[in-house]
Structure formats: C-alpha cells, structure tokens
Amino acid sequence: MRAGTPPNRPSDGETDSARAQRWDPARYARHGRFVADLAGPLVALLAPRPDDDILDLGCGDGALTAAIAPRCRRIVGVDASPEQVAAANALGLDARVVDGHALPFDTEFDAIVTNAALHWMKRPDDVIDGMWRALRPGGRIAGEMGGEGNVARISGALMDALRRRGIDGESRFPWYFPAPDAYRRRLAAGGFEVTEMALVQRPTTLPGDISGWLETFAEPFLGAVPARERPAMIAEVRDDLEPVLYREGTGWVADYVRLRFLAVKPPVAEG
Ligand code: BEZ
Secondary structure: OOOOOOOOOOOOOOHHHOOOOOHHHHHHHHHOOHHOOHHHHHHHHHOOOOOOOEEEEOOOOOOHHHHHHHHHEEEEEEEEEEHHHHHHHHHEEEEEEEHHOOOOOOOOEEEEEOOOHHHHHHHHHHHHHHHHHHHEEEEEEEEEEEOOOHHHHHHHHHHHHHHHHHOOOOHHOOOOOOHHHHHHHHHOOOOOEEEEEEEEEEEEOOOOOOHHHHEEEEHHOOOOOOHHHHHHHHHHHHHHHHHHHHEOOOEEOOOEEEEEEEEOOOOOOOO
C-alpha cells in the first residue's frame, strides 16, 4: 500500500515531490493487490463485530475496507493519497484524504484496522496519539506493518544502486520498520495495553516481476535519478536481487517481515 506521504526533508535542494511516493490506483491494482489479499490473519485479529464502528487507517484503494464493511456497523477509510481515496470512493466507501500523523477523530471508533500503512508514517508517536484520540474507551487497534528487517534485501539493492551513482540512499529511506519491543514501548507510552505483538517472517510471492514492485513501491529511491535513467537502475537492482529473491517455478519472492499487533485503549475505570 499506500498511506502517508513520507515526511522526508530534502536537504540538497531537491523538491519534495522528487522524493515522495505517489500512488497510481491502476498500477497498484496490478502489483499490490496481494497486500489486501494476504490480510486474513489481520482481519482474524480484528475480529469485526456487527456493532463495531471501524477506522481503516491507510485504506489505500479500499480493497480491505470493502472486505470488512459487511462485518461491521460502519467503516471509514483514511489515506494520504487522493488518487487511492478516489478509487476507494468509487467502490462506494466512506474514504477521506487524511494524513495519518494528524488524525482528526475524537472517540468515534470501536476499532482501528491498519494494514501495510504505518511503516510509511515516520512520526509514529503522532500516529499513536491520533489513534488514541480516535478510539472509544475499550477500543482496539489491530495492526500489521513492516517490521525490523522488512524488505532488507530489496532496500539494500536500491541503496547500493544509488551509492554507485554517488547518491546517499540512507537519507531517502522512506519507511519505519520497528522491532517488536520498540513499537510495544511506543504503544504503551501512548496509553495502550498491548495484548499481542509478533514479528512474522513472511516471504511474499509477487504477482509479477520485481520491476513492477519497484515501480509501484520504491519511488522515493527511484526519484533520486532522472526519469531517463530509472529503467537502467531498475534493471541493475533486478540483476542484483535475482540470485536471492527469484526462484524457478515460484517466481519473485519479496523478503517481507510483518509486525502484527493488537493493542487496547483501556476502558474508563468505574466508580
Ligand atoms: C510492506 O508492506 O512491507 C511494504 C510495502 C511497500 C514498500 C515497503 C514495504
């Protein structure tokens, strides 16, 4: 997916838009549909109830939102990408353009579900504060995001390709992939009781060539080189990764690591 535009702060005169991740719903549907398709364990953790009001944080094109909608009273999707929100609205969903760092909701929801979105939001404490405000007492977050080590091979190859061009890839790293203890501590500091937190190795078979994944998800790195050079950079990264991520008969398998968690906003104490 999807979700918050990375809050990168260019220091070399480059424009924000050269570093930003943009979302093209048609391309996303081709290369990113697996993200919602693999959300079964997250939805099981959420366990939607018929009287739940749910916020889908980082709803992207609404594929997961639409799958949950029949199982709850109300679901609202938010995403930072106007293009993805338009695609979600076209499915008939209540989806809104919202920066996940500044959620505008006040005790409106019984649950938040968030899939493959939080790692695009690089100020996690702001996001956690907003989730706290959005939930009713006793409300829960069921979340899945990239965790420590996620796409390490892929991002390593991208940064190597930039280094060979004299460009610092580290400073462009657009993702936040926390270790379980670190994220647990942040949630606890935000007032949540963390009831589940697991780092799950999930090698993920891609629907096509790795170049489709790179074009869809790695724009903050690719944007560092002029458009005419990007096909060569993609080919180079592909060559680097082929021995480790391509398997005859299976195809391309990305080195995904999921951080999956359930956290609860304590009910108001009685008495
Ligand atoms: C992920 O879901 O883990 C992911 C997606 C796109 C870029 C990086 C990570």
